[in-house]
Amino acid sequence: METKRKLIVNADDFGLTPGVSAGILYAHEHGIVSSTTVMVNTEFANEALQAAKRFPALGIGLHFVLDAGRPLSSSPGSLMAENGEFLKGEELIASAEKQDVKEELQAQLQFLLDQGIEVTHIDSHHHMHLHIPCALEAVTEVAKEYKLPIRTFSEMEIKEFIRTTDSLRYDFYGEDHITAAYLLQLFSELEPGVTEVMCHPAFIDTWLGNKSSYRFTRAKELALLTDSRISDWLNQHEVGLIHYGGL
Numbered sequence: 001m002e003t004k005r006k007l008i009v010n011a012d013d014f015g016l017t018p019g020v021s022a023g024i025l026y027a028h029e030h031g032i033v034s035s036t037t038v039m040v041n042t043e044f045a046n047e048a049l050q051a052a053k054r055f056p057a058l059g060i061g062l063h064f065v066l067d068a069g070r071p072l073s074s075s076p077g078s079l080m081a082e083n084g085e086f087l088k089g090e091e092l093i094a095s096a097e098k099q100d101v102k103e104e105l106q107a108q109l110q111f112l113l114d115q116g117i118e119v120t121h122i123d124s125h126h127h128m129h130l131h132i133p134c135a136l137e138a139v140t141e142v143a144k145e146y147k148l149p150i151r152t153f154s155e156m157e158i159k160e161f162i163r164t165t166d167s168l169r170y171d172f173y174g175e176d177h178i179t180a181a182y183l184l185q186l187f188s189e190l191e192p193g194v195t196e197v198m199c200h201p202a203f204i205d206t207w208l209g210n211k212s213s214y215r216f217t218r219a220k221e222l223a224l225l226t227d228s229r230i231s232d233w234l235n236q237h238e239v240g241l242i243h244y245g246g247l
Contacts, residue, residue, distance in 0.1 A: 006240045007187070008196040009225070010035040010151075012063055012123070014048055016212065019205030021048035023222045027201040028058045031226035032234065035243035037063035037123050040111040041072050044207075049115045059243020061121040061148075062112055064105055066128040066135065067092055068211075072107040076100035098134035105142050121244035123151035123198075149244045151196065172199050178220045184233055194247060201225050 011024040014036040021044065027033040036058060038045060052060060067088045071079060078097040081087050087095055105122075112119050122143055124130070129139040130152065143150045172183060186197065202208065202218035209215060224230065234241065 004192040005190045005238070006194045006242050006246070007032075007190065007234070008035050008059075008194060008243055009033050009199060009241065010037060010059075010061075010123070010196055010243075011199050011201055012037055012125070013200055013202075013212075014038045014052070014060075014063065015040065015042050015045040017042075017202070017205050017207035018044055018047070019203040019208060020200075020218070021051060023202035023218065025051060025055060025058075026203070027199075027222055027225045028055055031201075031222075032231050032241060033058075033199065033201065033225055034241040035059035035061065035120065037061040037121075038112065038117075039063045039065050039068075039125060040108050041065050041069045045111070046115070049112075049117060053116075059120040059245050060112070060117050061119060061123060061244060062105075062109055064108060064122055064124040064129060064139065066096070066101065066104070066124065066132070068125055071104050072111060073100075073104045076104050079104060092128070093132050096132050096134055098138050101132070101135045102138035102142060105138060109142070109146065118245070119146070119148060121149040121151065127151075149247055151198075172197050172221075175217050175220075178217055178224055180224060180227060180229055183224060183230060187230075187233065187237070187239065190239060194242070199225060 009032050011027060011033045013020050014024050015021055015038045024033060024036050038060060052058060067086050070085050078095045078100045079086055122139060129135045139150055199221050200214060200218050201222035204216060204219050
């Protein structure tokens with residue numbers, strides 16, 4: 001009998017550092033991570049994607065980057081600082097133009113496609129596609145063109161014309177929340193349909209300190225996501241793990 005409650009456990013930031021990528025793959029192989037999204041504009045993206053090909057059951061989407069590192073498109077002027085890197089924060093939000101966002105998204109998607117990845121969906125680093133109005137428009141247009149689901153909020157009108165989950169819970173984040181009790185409480189509240197839980201597991205490496213302020217808690221996430229108590233609970237309560245390709 002098909003389970004009524006389905007869960008996507010998506011690990012963001014694949015490709016950020018070797019330790020992050022290895023942690024995500026470990027959490028998939030030995031735990032409950034069913035999906036990941038890739039930052040393709042990092043120096044570690046290629047090797048991460050090659051490693052991921054050993055795990056065909058892992059859904060792989062694009063973690064669209066607008067505020068870290070350098071763009072992949074040729075000259076997205078409204079997104080770049082003078083040093084060639086992405087603008088950040090309010091400066092990016094005020095400057096970003098839809099066409100530049102759209103071209104950058106297409107360049108990042110094409111990177112994945114050129115690597116032979118069957119892209120499952122789109123989300124974004126720091127949820128920037130939900131913070132910049134023109135970015136949400138651009139992502140929606142590209143998602144429709146490529147027939148890809150996007151991560152969004154269940155109450156947004158976008159759900160009327162693009163595939164999303166039935167509900168989105170992405171609050172598995174931060175020192176206070178990374179406990180078995182918290183995660184099992186979250187799972188106990190799952191409703192029929194598909195829910196996404198966002199996570200950031202990793203093995204800590206020397207690169208992470210220069211790339212993210214969210215560091216040591218990632219190792220705690222990894223331990224919890226591979227804890228047999230969690231997978232056993234999902235099995236006992238007939239919660240099926242899927243990725244966005246299963247929508």
